[in-house]
Amino acid sequence: MNWKLVFKVLGRVELVVMAAMTLPLACALLYREDPTPFLYSMGIIACISLPLSFLPTKSSSFFLREGFATVGLIWLFTGVVGGLPFFFDGGGGFNTIWDCIFEASSGFTTTGATILTDIESLPQGILLWRAFTHWLGGMGILVLATALLPSMGIRSHYLAQAESPGPVFSKLVPKQSQTSKILYSIYCVMTAVEVALLKLAGMPFYDALVHSFSTAGTGGFSNRAASVGAYDSAVIDIIIGVFCLLFSINFALYFLVLQKRIWEALKSDELRFFLIVVALATVAIAVDILPQYGSILQSLRYSFFQVASIISTTGFATADYVLWPQTAQYILILLMFCGACAGSTGGGVKCSRMLLLLRAIRREIHQIAHPRSVEVVRLDGKVVDEGTLRSVLVFVGCYILVLFGAGFIVSLDDVTFDVSFSAALTCLSNVGPGLAEIGPVGSFAAFSPLSKAVLSVTMIAGRLELFPILVLLTPSICRKY
């Protein structure tokens, strides 16, 4: 393990995070608020990162192991330093350092779970920073870093590989730095379009910015206590719902569209699976909640928004779904597990993994009926090699184990099963709200510091797809031999 180089990269990347704080700082100055929380935080980050980024390194060996460990460390560290502005602000519900770490981890991992109870009392700068962490974490801090600092002197694709969600890592163009630039360009343009549409739909510019950052990262932080429901506008619901779905589609497909290969993009198995799941869930929930809302259009509106918000793992709410019938809530839990498409900003197990899992199960059943049959699993018409398939199965298994493990630790707080299980699932899948007390109008404030710490790590593990964090926990990476 080349720790010196790992920490050097860590230092460089944290400088990017520090630079990102200038946006909320400017906002705070604009609204004539106290800028000191940001100034202190930037000072502290600079004190730590600058010496690290100039660490002299003897060896430049940087392999997958270093890549995974770097990514894991960077995200854990970012969760801490990202919480510094909340700590220095101290308002709302930021009582302990654990609250701040939880909130920042929830932000960067695009979860959107909050420990705040009185959101609207916080300064605008802090609220913008919360939403902006979603935007940064959505596409990835390291993807941004590889776009901005192409020559970190390491094989940067190892970093992007560890950070990008999905069963297989693929680049758009041969160079990693170029790939990152293309991804961020698409991301920025889509965010800008959403801001413009929301503004046109009558949202104030500041709110439009906050909600666009949240939607783009599929996070879910809002600057209103009632989330998107506060605007009570069907147009805004539809814009945000559609953008949630757009941001949870594989960005490689947008690149295909830009290359005028729209037909190829539409033929993607994962995209079709995703859209079918969205359509089925929307109709099923709409039927289920029809008695509550009366009109079919109303129930479709609320059902569509909630499905889009949950499957994209955003976590906005226009209605308190905890009051909906049990079936509807159960469907939402299933959507939380399934999650968005690979290569998007969303979380969860990912649709492509679910699809591969289902196809592997079908093959296994075939094999029982015809023990000598030889069959390959395909995705988009291409054969999926057995190694990838195995890693998908291991991933899903691991996901379930981590889910139950984290749920157990939360249950030490003596909460109901609804709460402990949905807290673990919503954090691991980076959704945000859970069931019962931690539903769309609830908050995570009541949990013990231990639960908050464990859930913070769970969120980061979910965002990085488990292995970068699990690697950090194995002793073999510390040994020299």
Added chain:
Amino acid sequence: MDIIIVGNGKVGFSLAEQLVKESHNVNVVDLREDPLRRAGDLLDVMTIRGNGVSAVTLREAGADVADLLIAATSSDEVNMVCCLTAKSLGTKYTIARIRNHEYTSSLAELRRNLKIDMVINPESATAVEISRLLRFPAAANIETFCRGRVELIGFRLQEGDFLAGKPLHALSDQIKSMPLLFCAADRGGEVYIPNGSFVPQVGDQMYLIGQPSALDKFFILLGRYSPKVKQVLLVGGGKISLYLAHILDKLGMRLKIIERDPDSCRLISEKFPRAMVICGDGTDSELLESENLTAYDAFVALTDRDEDNLIISLYAIQQGLHKVVAKCNRQNYTGIVRSLGLDSVISPKFITASHILHVVRGLQNSQGSVMNSLHRIADGHAEAMEFTVGPSTRHLGVPLRDLHLRSGILVAVIVRGKEIIIPEGSSCLMENDLVIIIARKSGLSDLNDIYEPEFSFPGTGNIE
């Protein structure tokens, strides 16, 4: 440039590695998963799995817009078809690796009909390289420029050489008056461009450039001039051996070839009636001794296994042979065996990569000065390039001492008509000169790149 490499074997991988270093966009196509994963893990390239002859795969790799396609799979025929397909899809320049002896006679027609822009044959190129070393045994490696009128020779300083231990400006007038230039020195992997105060040390690999006749004289003075090689012992009867035997046979050297496989032995014997062919294990020291190893002037190890080649070459050196050449594709062993006295280690993969890099750099500057050749010296840590000075070259007629050259760049030789000039401060470049440049870092593609940028903005500074 957008470059597609089909076939990620030894040559494909080392090419991709070098091209990525020179910041090209590289797509690697291969049929097998494992080499692709290796390329994807170690290099910043895009990998595409599929057969390189299929238009679908090639289009996926971007053959319709690519500037260059290099087909380096193990099959000559696949390489040819691949180039043909790519060309019809719209690739601008195609290079095919063709190594079968049987194709060499009809190569011109093949190239024309299959629209292959360049054919590379690593085995034949390696054989040419080895034959050059056998013709000039004092050198550890040797490169030629201007159709053989200028040679660049690398040799290792030994204990007792008069060069060692004093600065170059203190050399005797006789040596200073020779039209020769010490153009590079490799000390344990670090490359220096020597000036007058440079002090050569024992163990340094020195690179000397000049006319062949002057180089001969210098090596006689150094006491290193060994008699011409007349008898050569070759171990291994593969493709390189066949090409090499062909060349050495024409030069009138006497050959003995040791090969393990009886069928190959018969084939060699059919082709080269004058050569003596021994069927046996060339790595067996008993056999080598019974075949009178010590009586030969030169020993060349060309078996399939790098390790065998190095070990038997070291054995030959121990037995007191003057000239020993080993084929070894793995770069990391070269340093180890060099410290044991084996200087001439030849890597087909390295030679091929150098040839292709030369083409890539040439394609990069379609206008401007023409790069005639490129040789990588000192294990790839430095490059020697020959350019033709064109009308677009800047600072023509300005004395070199008034120019600001980049650091790590040396104008080593200027060839003007029949004259070969070792430049001094008062020399200048003229149109149609041939000029040989030594550069410590890679990436030079135009002669104008040797000058320090004239307007350097604050902050951007030196590229070094």
